[in-house]
Amino acid sequence: MKPAVRGLYAVTPELALEALLEAVSAAIAGGARLVQYRDKCSSSRQRLRQAKALQALCRRHGVPLIINDDPALASTVGAAGVHLGAADVSPGAARRRLGPRALIGVSCYASLSRAEAAQAAGADYVAFGSFYPSPTKPGACRAPLELLQQAKRALKIPVVAIGGITPANGAGLVARGADAVAVIHGLFGSEDIEAAARCYARLFPDHSESGNPSRTTTAGKAP
Numbered sequence: 001m002k003p004a005v006r007g008l009y010a011v012t013p014e015l016a017l018e019a020l021l022e023a024v025s026a027a028i029a030g031g032a033r034l035v036q037y038r039d040k041c042s043s044s045r046q047r048l049r050q051a052k053a054l055q056a057l058c059r060r061h062g063v064p065l066i067i068n069d070d071p072a073l074a075s076t077v078g079a080a081g082v083h084l085g086a087a088d089v090s091p092g093a094a095r096r097r098l099g100p101r102a103l104i105g106v107s108c109y110a111s112l113s114r115a116e117a118a119q120a121a122g123a124d125y126v127a128f129g130s131f132y133p134s135p136t137k138p139g140a141c142r143a144p145l146e147l148l149q150q151a152k153r154a155l156k157i158p159v160v161a162i163g164g165i166t167p168a169n170g171a172g173l174v175a176r177g178a179d180a181v182a183v184i185h186g187l188f189g190s191e192d193i194e195a196a197a198r199c200y201a202r203l204f205p206d207h208s209e210s211g212n213p214s215r216t217t218t219a220g221k222a223p
């Protein structure tokens with residue numbers, strides 16, 4: 001059994017450790033169902049320190065921690081899985097490193113064919129976007145909204161939407177088939193992270209205000 005990919009998927013900004021833990025704690029309290037550690041700039045030592053601390057935090061709350069780009073780091077800290085981009089190792093290589101229980105996600109940008117290839121290679125979920133202008137990646141290619149509907153027809157694994165998502169525009173993404181919305185700035189750039197997380201979490205009909213119980217789904221099936 002693997003963690004369900006459903007609901008608010010919190011992707012971390014680059015922060016000092018204490019601020020990072022405080023921010024992620026607030027996101028989880030507000031209803032984040034998954035957390036992705038994403039840091040493109042820090043040293044390997046700093047990333048290891050932060051990933052270990054985040055893994056301990058997420059484990060206490062029953063929330064899966066996904067590591068961006070780095071299967072080795074995910075393996076070292078015992079994270080639930082890894083998220084891969086176009087320049088990273090293949091899903092198959094990540095699977096060999098992390099084992100059959102790992103949750104492996106793949107960024108597919110605006111490409112359905114890339115998503116189909118990722119599914120065939122053993123990915124557990126795919127992510128499309130940017131659907132809206134994003135302060136994190138201002139030059140990112142835009143994905144059309146209808147891509148979500150196409151993906152839901154073509155794929156058997158969960159689909160994550162990313163890029164400039166707000167509680168207001170996120171409703172349309174969920175209606176078109178997004179199983180989860182991945183958010184950085186709209187969540188962690190808020191003055192009240194917990195309240196922002198609750199707004200995103202309410203986009204999903206099965207969201208519970210009572211906390212974040214560990215939830216599982218069978219591999220290869222959308223929850």
